[in-house]
Amino acid sequence: MTLMTEHLTEAHRLTLLPPYATAQLEVLRSAAEANGLTCIDLGIGSPDQPTPKAVIERMIEAIQDPSNHRYPAFRGKPAFRRAIAEWYRRHYNVELDPDKEVLPLIGSKEGLAKLALAFVNPGDVVIVPDPSYPVHQRGTILAGGELCLVPLRAEREFLPDWAEVPATMLAKARLLFYNFPNNPTAAVAPRTFHEETVEFARKNDLILVHDLAYAELAFDGYRPTSLLEIPGAKDRGVEFHTMSKTYNMAGWRCGFAVGNARVLEQLYRVKTNMDYGIFGAIQDAAISALSLPQSHIEQLIAKYQRRRDVMVAGLESLGWKLERPKATMYVWAPVPPPLTSYDFVADVINRTGVIFTPGSGFGAAGEGFFRVSLVAEEHILKEAIARLHQAKIRYPA
Numbered sequence: 001m002t003l004m005t006e007h008l009t010e011a012h013r014l015t016l017l018p019p020y021a022t023a024q025l026e027v028l029r030s031a032a033e034a035n036g037l038t039c040i041d042l043g044i045g046s047p048d049q050p051t052p053k054a055v056i057e058r059m060i061e062a063i064q065d066p067s068n069h070r071y072p073a074f075r076g077k078p079a080f081r082r083a084i085a086e087w088y089r090r091h092y093n094v095e096l097d098p099d100k101e102v103l104p105l106i107g108s109k110e111g112l113a114k115l116a117l118a119f120v121n122p123g124d125v126v127i128v129p130d131p132s133y134p135v136h137q138r139g140t141i142l143a144g145g146e147l148c149l150v151p152l153r154a155e156r157e158f159l160p161d162w163a164e165v166p167a168t169m170l171a172k173a174r175l176l177f178y179n180f181p182n183n184p185t186a187a188v189a190p191r192t193f194h195e196e197t198v199e200f201a202r203k204n205d206l207i208l209v210h211d212l213a214y215a216e217l218a219f220d221g222y223r224p225t226s227l228l229e230i231p232g233a234k235d236r237g238v239e240f241h242t243m244s245k246t247y248n249m250a251g252w253r254c255g256f257a258v259g260n261a262r263v264l265e266q267l268y269r270v271k272t273n274m275d276y277g278i279f280g281a282i283q284d285a286a287i288s289a290l291s292l293p294q295s296h297i298e299q300l301i302a303k304y305q306r307r308r309d310v311m312v313a314g315l316e317s318l319g320w321k322l323e324r325p326k327a328t329m330y331v332w333a334p335v336p337p338p339l340t341s342y343d344f345v346a347d348v349i350n351r352t353g354v355i356f357t358p359g360s361g362f363g364a365a366g367e368g369f370f371r372v373s374l375v376a377e378e379h380i381l382k383e384a385i386a387r388l389h390q391a392k393i394r395y396p397a
């Protein structure tokens with residue numbers, strides 16, 4: 001008997017999405033574990049440390065409060081929005097209207113995807129660097145838009161050259177997404193690059209979307225620039241932040257967008273139709289996170305910086321030549337030729353149980369590289385390097 005399953009066929013938009021790299025890694029991991037290997041997962045960028053104790057304690061208190069048991073307000077709690085505006089003033093000396101220029105999010109990924117839904121019509125072009133954090137590209141695909149990918153190349157220190165956007169694409173472009181310190185390349189952008197980007201967006205009437213997920217995770221004294229520090233940026237720009245990385249709160253799902261009030265208003269409209277905002281107790285806890293003493297950040301930075309140094313030194317002992325990334329929780333390294341990034345990562349998992357992410361998982365221009373997430377303690381990173389040595393995995397001279 002033939003079953004009628006036509007009605008179970010997915011919508012066209014889903015067929016346009018490339019496979020998610022983390023899903024492919026899961027298959028490789030299962031195979032390695034079936035072969036008796038204990039995996040060391042440096043693939044996904046999920047912080048391994050616990051949420052700070054003060055934040056958990058605030059959460060325990062806040063969860064007892066019945067006012068937090070109802071549907072939360074769409075716009076988030078006024079106290080949370082004020083705490084975000086104050087954090088911005090402290091960090092960047094930028095003034096934000098907490099009612100109009102701040103919008104709490106259920107993690108920044110949610111907001112980035114919905115922003116595309118708010119502004120992209122079928123056929124509109126969205127400019128996104130390649131490789132990129134997946135949702136920067138995928139929100140546009142889900143919204144029926146067309147991507148104009150601008151490659152990040154090692155020769156340009158992984159800064160996109162906006163002059164590469166063809167004029168025909170530029171005429172149809174509505175939005176530009178970008179992200180520095182960058183996931184996955186760990187590159188940082190000088191302030192002048194942000195200024196050029198604001199000028200490019202102004203000239204071409206683009207909405208500018210900057211993802212500052214690694215606002216705090218910077219080393220050797222480097223301080224990342226906020227888009228909103230650039231004069232004129234707020235006329236057309238919004239910036240996305242997450243509590244996931246700085247405060248080890250990835251599982252809590254909490255982030256925020258700030259910047260242009262009209263852009264945020266449309267994002268808010270999409271959200272009112274699709275979600276109910278963040279659990280009130282999580283917002284109370286997030287307020288306490290934003291006012292943690294600077295020593296929390298300093299310890300976090302010191303930990304990731306030591307891990308970075310262990311991983312870079314380890315890869316160098318295997319023949320790689322790398323610069324120490326100035327920010328993020330990643331090391332981005334070239335794949336030994338002639339392997340593709342996927343084949344290299346698969347081979348490493350099969351033979352050592354060490355999991356990296358293939359660069360191609362972040363877009364075609366990520367081919368030739370792999371990403372190491374610094375989400376394990378130093379001795380585990382050393383163990384990963386020892387396994388690579390034993391398997392004679394090297395970068396040829």
Ligand SMILES: *Cc1c(COP(=O)(O)O)cnc(C)c1O
Binds near residue numbers: 109133179211243250
């Ligand atoms: C980790 C990360 C995020 C965080 O997303 P959440 O949904 O807030 O957890 C956003 N953007 C980039 C570039 C990231 O690396």
